[in-house]
Amino acid sequence: MVSKELTVIRELQISDIIPLHKMYDSFSGESKRYFHPGFLGLKSISFRWFLAQTSLATSAFKPLRKLLLRVYTPPVFLSIVATNEFNEIVGFIFTKVKGRGSKKNFLGELGIFVREDCQGRGVGSKLMESLIKLARRENVKKIYLRVLTDNVKAIHLYKKYGFKTKGIIRGGDIWRGQRYDSIEMWVDIP
Numbered sequence: 001m002v003s004k005e006l007t008v009i010r011e012l013q014i015s016d017i018i019p020l021h022k023m024y025d026s027f028s029g030e031s032k033r034y035f036h037p038g039f040l041g042l043k044s045i046s047f048r049w050f051l052a053q054t055s056l057a058t059s060a061f062k063p064l065r066k067l068l069l070r071v072y073t074p075p076v077f078l079s080i081v082a083t084n085e086f087n088e089i090v091g092f093i094f095t096k097v098k099g100r101g102s103k104k105n106f107l108g109e110l111g112i113f114v115r116e117d118c119q120g121r122g123v124g125s126k127l128m129e130s131l132i133k134l135a136r137r138e139n140v141k142k143i144y145l146r147v148l149t150d151n152v153k154a155i156h157l158y159k160k161y162g163f164k165t166k167g168i169i170r171g172g173d174i175w176r177g178q179r180y181d182s183i184e185m186w187v188d189i190p
Contacts (some may be wrong), residue, residue, distance in 0.1 A: 007090070007123055009130045012060045012079035016089060017053070018042075020081070023089050023115060033175045034151050035113045069097065069106070069138060078108065078138055080130045082123045090118040093127040095135055095143055105141035112154070119153065128161050135189050143189060146182040148173060155183065163187040 012020075024032075024040040038044075039052030052075075059065045059077035068076045075096050082091035095108030110131070114123045135143060147154050149168065163185040171179035 007126060008083045008087075009080060009126050010083070011062070011134070012056070012077075012081050012092075012094075014057055014060045016081055017057060017060070019089050020092055023092075024113070027113075028116065029176075031113070031116055033180075034148055034154065035111065036175060037111050078131065078134050078140065080127055080134065082114070082118075082127055084118070090115040091123045091127050093124075093131045095131060095140060097138075097140065106139055108135060108140045108143045110143045110145040112157075124154075124157050125160070128157060132161065132189060141189050142186060144184065144186045146172060146184050149181045149183055155185075158185050158187075161187065 021040060021042045025043055039049055039056065055075045056077050058068065059079065065076060077094050077096055079092065079094040081089050084090050091114040093112040095110050097106045098109050112124060112127060145158065146169065147158065164187065166184045166186050169182050169184060172182040173180045
C-alpha cells in the first residue's frame, strides 16, 4: 500500500494538464489498449482533442466548473490526480458529465489510469474514493463506464466500489484497428 506521505490525491489543476499528457504518452501500448479516451497524449492532436482540452482546462477551475454545471454546457470534467513525493502525476481519474436526468441530477462517464510502476499499491482505490465524493458533491447520481473484458484489475476495482455489470458489448472497443469485447458497468451514487 502506498503511504499517505507518498501519494497526494487532489483535484486536477490547469498546471497538471501537460504533465498528464506526457505521462499518458509514456504508457506502453498494452496500457493504452486498456485506456484510450481520445483526449490524452500530445501525439494525437486534432480538432476534437483541442475541444476536449478546453473542457478539461475550464473544468479544472472550480468556480467556472460550478457555473458550467449550473447551466450544463457539456462536457464538464470532474477530475482527480494522484501525485508522488516528487509531485509527479502517477494516477488520474475523471468522470465526464454526459447528461442530466430528472431533478438536475447528472450522469457521468468514468475513466481511470494509474502509472504502470504504481499499480497494485492502492492508488486506484484512493482515486476512486475521491472521485465518488466529488461526484456526490456535484450532484452526479450515476456513473457508467466500459472496460475491456480482459482488464481484470480494473474490473475488480470497479466491483469493489459497487459497479454492476449491465452487459457485454461484443467488439465494442476498437484499438489500432482491432475489435475487443467490453463490459458496460454502472453505479448509483447515493
